[in-house]
Amino acid sequence: MRPVYVLGVGAHPWGKFPDKPQLQLAIEALSAALLDTRLQFADVQGLVAASSRFEGGLGWGLHANEILQTVAERGIPAINVGGGCAAGGIAVHTAALMVASGQCDIVAAVGAERMPKGFIPRPPGAPDDITDTDYLRWVAIGATNPAYWALEARRRMHEFGTTERTLALASVLMHRNAVSNPLARYRSECTVDQVLSSPSVSDPLRLLEICAVSDGAAALILGTKEQARRLGVPLVQVAGSAVATSCFGDPALRIPAVATSPVEGVPHTSEVAGAARRALELAGMGPVDIDFIELADNSAWQVLAWPEMLGFFEPGQSDWMLEHGEMSIEGRLPVNPSGGFLSFGEATTAQGVLQVCELTWQLRRQAPGRQVPKAGTGLAAILGLGGNGASIVLKI
Amino acid sequence: MQAIETIAAAQDLFTFCGETPHLMGSRCDSCGACYFPKTTHCRNPACRHSNVVQTLLSPRGRLYSFTVQGYRPPALFRMEPWRPYAIGLVELPEGLRVMGMLTGCSPEEIRIGMAMQLVVRTLHRDELGRDVLTYMFEPVGVAESGQ
Numbered sequence: 421m422r423p424v425y426v427l428g429v430g431a432h433p434w435g436k437f438p439d440k441p442q443l444q445l446a447i448e449a450l451s452a453a454l455l456d457t458r459l460q461f462a463d464v465q466g467l468v469a470a471s472s473r474f475e476g477g478l479g480w481g482l483h484a485n486e487i488l489q490t491v492a493e494r495g496i497p498a499i500n501v502g503g504g505c506a507a508g509g510i511a512v513h514t515a516a517l518m519v520a521s522g523q524c525d526i527v528a529a530v531g532a533e534r535m536p537k538g539f540i541p542r543p544p545g546a547p548d549d550i551t552d553t554d555y556l557r558w559v560a561i562g563a564t565n566p567a568y569w570a571l572e573a574r575r576r577m578h579e580f581g582t583t584e585r586t587l588a589l590a591s592v593l594m595h596r597n598a599v600s601n602p603l604a605r606y607r608s609e610c611t612v613d614q615v616l617s618s619p620s621v622s623d624p625l626r627l628l629e630i631c632a633v634s635d636g637a638a639a640l641i642l643g644t645k646e647q648a649r650r651l652g653v654p655l656v657q658v659a660g661s662a663v664a665t666s667c668f669g670d671p672a673l674r675i676p677a678v679a680t681s682p683v684e685g686v687p688h689t690s691e692v693a694g695a696a697r698r699a700l701e702l703a704g705m706g707p708v709d710i711d712f713i714e715l716a717d718n719s720a721w722q723v724l725a726w727p728e729m730l731g732f733f734e735p736g737q738s739d740w741m742l743e744h745g746e747m748s749i750e751g752r753l754p755v756n757p758s759g760g761f762l763s764f765g766e767a768t769t770a771q772g773v774l775q776v777c778e779l780t781w782q783l784r785r786q787a788p789g790r791q792v793p794k795a796g797t798g799l800a801a802i803l804g805l806g807g808n809g810a811s812i813v814l815k816i
Numbered sequence: 817m818q819a820i821e822t823i824a825a826a827q828d829l830f831t832f833c834g835e836t837p838h839l840m841g842s843r844c845d846s847c848g849a850c851y852f853p854k855t856t857h858c859r860n861p862a863c864r865h866s867n868v869v870q871t872l873l874s875p876r877g878r879l880y881s882f883t884v885q886g887y888r889p890p891a892l893f894r895m896e897p898w899r900p901y902a903i904g905l906v907e908l909p910e911g912l913r914v915m916g917m918l919t920g921c922s923p924e925e926i927r928i929g930m931a932m933q934l935v936v937r938t939l940h941r942d943e944l945g946r947d948v949l950t951y952m953f954e955p956v957g958v959a960e961s962g963q
Contacts, residue, residue, distance in 0.1 A: 541890040550826045550853045555892075559825045560950045561917055562885070562893030563903055570883035571905050571915070578881070578928045623884040623923070668849075668860050671913075673905060679841075679852040679914045 421520040424658040425648040426814065427641040428457030429777040434605040434636035434764040437534070442476035442637075446487055446532035449637035449770075453528065457641055457651050461492035464641070465524040468499045468515040470507035470531035470769035473543050487530065497524075503663070505716070506691075506804025507531065508638070508772025512812055513661040515642050525644050531770035532637035539564045540633065540768075542676075554676035561678065566630045566719065568675050570622035573721035577624065580736040582724065584624055588615035589742055590723035591629045591762055597749060598759025600789025603774070605634050606763045629720035634765030638774035654784045659797065659815040660703030664694035666807030674807060689729050691809030692716075696730045696801050699811040705797065707731045710813070712754040712782060712792045714775040714800040717761045723747070727755060730801060749792055757782060757790045775800035776812050783816040823942070825950040828854060830936060831872065837936045838872035839914065839951060845869055850910040875934040876956065877908040884923045894948070896940040906932045906953050920954030931956040 430452025432445045471481030484498035503510040508531035515529035546552035557563045576582045598604035618627040667690040669683025687693040715726040724738040746752040758778040779798035781787045797815045830837050842851040844858035845867040858866035882904040902918035932953040939948045
């Protein structure tokens with residue numbers, strides 16, 4: 421396997437863009453990533469797209485084909501990857517493998533999304549019966565996605581004494597980080613009191629503690645060392661990348677399941693824990709070697725739970741770390757210097773690609789106002805429907 | 817007075833043994849793993865001979881966690897009249913944790929660790945005039961105290 425480098429990164433800002441089709445968001449993000457490294461569509465030897473169920477992809481999730489048929493119809497491989505909200509991470513991983521294997525020297529990965537308003541509803545296509553838990557959870561319980569995170573958050577409060585103020589503080593940190601990120605949708609600082617006085621969505625989680633849904637797109641171009649040298653870009657290397665799926669006995673109550681049967685010793689959110697462990701292993705690193713992380717903060721609960729689940733902190737330790745500034749940009753383990761999902765709103769399949777763009781900007785020291793002082797290595801981790809996890813480690 | 821017809825929110829969700837409702841799940845005869853809702857295969861990778869049979873799950877357990885949902889979910893969920901309601905995760909003796917609506921107590925009274933029992937309640941009345949039923953959990957003792 422050959423070493424893989426990030427040649428270029430680019431993104432369309434997150435927000436609501438009713439006049440821009442998903443395809444246009446994708447092309448704008450790809451164009452930005454190509455411009456970043458002075459390449460053109462004609463230079464790309466393969467395109468991997470995260471498949472969305474919401475818009476585009478010719479109704480079959482063929483997002484890469486749709487892009488090629490619009491801007492560069494020249495016979496290159498198009499790979500469309502599913503994976504729910506982890507699809508962006510899986511796309512980056514797949515693109516990295518295409519370069520590492522020697523099949524291609526320059527490959528692009530893209531995720532672009534236009535989200536419907538409100539709670540994410542049930543996907544089409546499954547039968548209206550009990551064999552589809554995404555049917556069952558709606559008709560029998562009415563459990564929205566935030567209800568799942570809220571059940572975890574409430575349990576955490578019970579087990580570790582996490583307070584509503586600490587959950588609010590996690591949201592405050594994410595919003596503060598986003599203030600100087602031009603790509604973020606919500607760029608105003610907020611206070612603990614403002615978070616605590618926002619309406620309760622799924623108690624104990626409030627409106628400012630769950631992620632909105634946004635439109636957005638991100639792309640990156642991966643290539644060989646020779647290409648990186650030729651283009652004169654900073655040598656940001658994919659030190660490790662991995663995808664994984666959930667394990668039997670995982671205690672996580674996984675959307676859209678309505679039951680879980682925990683087995684002693686099986687890690688929580690095992691698809692993401694497993695992917696991150698493997699990505700670190702491939703990088704020859706441990707959590708202690710990572711300078712900052714980008715994680716999927718669908719709610720304030722994940723900001724606390726994931727650094728522990730990923731092995732960066734001991735169980736229950738995040739509260740202290742957050743309260744003492746250790747998860748801030750200047751802290752011991754900066755978490756989501758980008759501002760995370762809470763500041764972007766989730767553009768589901770684009771999110772995993774954006775995380776790796778942020779790692780790259782940080783490692784290149786191109787993150788003014790939110791620059792992690794010591795950024796030599798970064799880890800991204802993302803979760804998707806169906807027990808999908810992906811994790812990418814970059815180093816410079 | 818004519819009895820109102822009833823229908824479960826989903827088929828094979830629950831059944832009654834006498835007066836007592838039970839959730840319908842599956843149990844693997846080889847490794848003992850339990851599932852809800854019912855399933856066709858055992859997904860325990862350590863299980864060599866997946867042999868899944870239908871089982872009725874224990875109607876009692878302890879509250880593992882809960883939330884109060886403050887916004888109305890998408891239209892697939894129907895509840896009349898709609899009002900914010902609690903959802904809980906209840907740990908059954910089988911080791912399963914099952915999610916369900918909570919009833920029989922106000923949100924302020926809910927405590928993790930409470931003994932809960934399965935009940936069947938009406939969510940709404942459908943276009944054919946049938947009461948649509950779902951399972952819920954309520955604190956043990958509510959029925960006896962006549963609330």
